[in-house]
Amino acid sequence: MKLEEIAEIAGGNLIGKNETEIIGVAALEVAGQGEISFVEKTDFAAQAGQTKASCLFVPETFDAELPCSFIRVKNPKLAFAKIAEVLHPPKKQPPEIHQSAIIAEDAKIGRDVFIGAFVCVGESSEIGDGTLIRAGAKIGDNVKIGVNCTIDPNVFIEDNCSIGDNVILHSGVIIGTDGFGFVRDKDRYVKFPQIGTVVIENDVEIGANSCVDRGALGETRIGKGTKIDNLVQIAHNVSIGKRVIIASQTGISGSTVIEDDCIIGGQVGFGDHARVLSGAVIGSKAGVLPGKIVREGVWWGIPVQPLDEYKRQNAHVKSLPRMREEMKSLKKQIADLTNRLLENS
């Protein structure tokens, strides 16, 4: 890929030789001949000055000298990610339906589909054009999977779930198993019906070994463009909006709603029936009480508080030893005063 072409895609300003051929992306420290890297902030000027890369994306305000060509862009990391998408596309298996796969007779398999070894596709299920179902994945009955999805090894999708286009489900993801709902009856628990479904919209990515339970009566939904990390738990009837980011090991209890464009850290826990309003940011390890409404802004702690309050409270806790010392001093002063008053009277 020529630098001129790269500059055009990135919407940036190329300074330097434009005939250089770029064949890959790499980190600043290790990038070499034929590779492009990026400088996120102008602070990294010194490090950038040492680079052996053939080109760097740099911030628009960057003006240190560089030993290579560079492209000034608004957001160097974004430009880098976009060019990486072009230079390092995901490996495309040539279309194939492995002879060991067990595919129901009435399943509809699109064009240019890859179905790996030991895959099962159940009755009435549909696999969209260009989708990869990799080895060992199990697709239940009446499952719809859109176009250009990647379903990684050993994923399981239970009956009646629906997956949009361009969805990536990493290995070990489990979609549509029963939610966790029981009603106590004297000496046993009766299962509350878990007969709903899961809808995963377009452009969603879900990390390894994460679980999305089916709705009890309605649906569990994950909105367009949402990205979920590994080992995340999403319970029955949860509704997650568009472009939400959820980091690893977070758990979301039943019927909780997370609106569009929220960012959720790792190991966060949500009680049931909570609602996180659009644009909220919740720090790692936070806890959201059942039914809580979390407004826009940054939140942290168990239970969650606005970040500023949380920090102020922590500072107060930290200063408790000093407060205790002051209290002792006040006691002593009062005792002295009392004595003096006695002497005076």
Add this chain to the structure above:
Amino acid sequence: MKLEEIAEIAGGNLIGKNETEIIGVAALEVAGQGEISFVEKTDFAAQAGQTKASCLFVPETFDAELPCSFIRVKNPKLAFAKIAEVLHPPKKQPPEIHQSAIIAEDAKIGRDVFIGAFVCVGESSEIGDGTLIRAGAKIGDNVKIGVNCTIDPNVFIEDNCSIGDNVILHSGVIIGTDGFGFVRDKDRYVKFPQIGTVVIENDVEIGANSCVDRGALGETRIGKGTKIDNLVQIAHNVSIGKRVIIASQTGISGSTVIEDDCIIGGQVGFGDHARVLSGAVIGSKAGVLPGKIVREGVWWGIPVQPLDEYKRQNAHVKSLPRMREEMKSLKKQIADLTNRLLENS
């Protein structure tokens, strides 16, 4: 199913037309013709008044007007769950042993068993009547599985483990891998023997991607009727009683005992050798120290405290800013007093 029949099973009092045919359950907002729903509390009377369901379970004290038949019962949610069990039984695969399954010659397979594609069943293992082993599940050697169990896709059960009757293991569950025990020897860790087993009693349900480690020397046991959510970790030699509820992402360290009828929230952590006495309730994200004994009652916090104490302590922490203001005011008053005393003397 006729309403009269439903009322009888639910042990309730039918008011309205009894010839209506019910074909399914649904949530109050969406239930329609031929469907039954429920009203959990009398507060929902307004919503219930709008229902299009053919029948509702309502609390015994419910007396608002309804546009449909209704059945007065003690616990509407329980009645609903019980009727759902009848109207929406789990899909029963017709008995079949898929030709791709690899079953050891000396394995004993009961009657009416379903064994899916790409399943392995090891030497000397036994599968009880009516049990489903779904696609891709791997059953080790000398494993006993009782009757009417559902072992979901890609479950793994290691050698010598024992599973009771009517057990449901959701997809990705792993039973009987080595516990986490090592002894430090100069420059390496030596594995402490993990040669025990796992016993899962009747009517247990375990959620997707949860793990139950085998005992180090003895057994890890999960009692009758206990229900465990997704992504839960149960370490070696843990003993869980009967009818215990454990929510998602909770982790229980080695040799800890949880007695009958406890309820454990999500993301709770238990140190090793703790003991939770029968009837205790532990809130989400709580932490139980190693060796701690947790008595009956409700507990929360890290480390756990009785809920009331925990709330009181949190209130004190919240009031620290005010306390600091008061302290300042006291200081000032004392300074004033001291000055006045000086003036006086």
Add this chain to the structure above:
Amino acid sequence: MKLEEIAEIAGGNLIGKNETEIIGVAALEVAGQGEISFVEKTDFAAQAGQTKASCLFVPETFDAELPCSFIRVKNPKLAFAKIAEVLHPPKKQPPEIHQSAIIAEDAKIGRDVFIGAFVCVGESSEIGDGTLIRAGAKIGDNVKIGVNCTIDPNVFIEDNCSIGDNVILHSGVIIGTDGFGFVRDKDRYVKFPQIGTVVIENDVEIGANSCVDRGALGETRIGKGTKIDNLVQIAHNVSIGKRVIIASQTGISGSTVIEDDCIIGGQVGFGDHARVLSGAVIGSKAGVLPGKIVREGVWWGIPVQPLDEYKRQNAHVKSLPRMREEMKSLKKQIADLTNRLLENS
């Protein structure tokens, strides 16, 4: 195994009959004829006096009377673990390549390898001598696996990852899926390239359903002899040293470094780019902020503090109710003093 031989391996001092044949290890309470157990501390003398074991490892200072032979050693638990390794070696499948396995033509399979049913091994991959790849495991392209490894059922190893010798990956482990990195672009997230790799060094053990993401641009590395429990998350570009212990459900964010010989509890969370220096111990449920440097010593809390400070702070919080009482009392004393002063003047 003769007791003399055992004493020699354990480097201990045998007291009692040395011709006894030992066939297994067992816990102190249940060990019987032909079995060896251990007494960890001299406190357990009473219990040891009741044993039916044929022999016990005891501490060097142990001098209570015993009804059986015993071997004085420096570390009885370690001696026990070492002898258990000999008496209870992991089950060795005889070498076999199951006819259902799909192995790429150019894959290099060593001698004495076991490859189970429904396994896939991808192009250019290498499996070392004596390694077991158990049923349903999926090995990608260009993966190197060393000698004498155990890769358990339904493990997945993505393309280009490298696994050392004597590595154990328990069932459901996922190695080398994409890390979680995205860059926001107006109305969507662009994937930051996840084109690095994973290197797992010799003698590592990873627990069931744990995930190790591939490096974004570089590598994710787990050092020699490190032991990782179930359901642990290790993000892209994390570097873990040698002989590190990580308990269940801990999550480590991108680019964090954990140096040699650290011990990390369960459910701990690490922000990105943190560094834990060699020999640090971090208690369960702790939280380490992004970029934090954690020095040698014991740490606990969210965010982590030295254990002593954390305990002191907790004690202060616990004493808040008393502090509030004292404050009230001081207020009253000051009011009294003020009144008396008024009376006096």
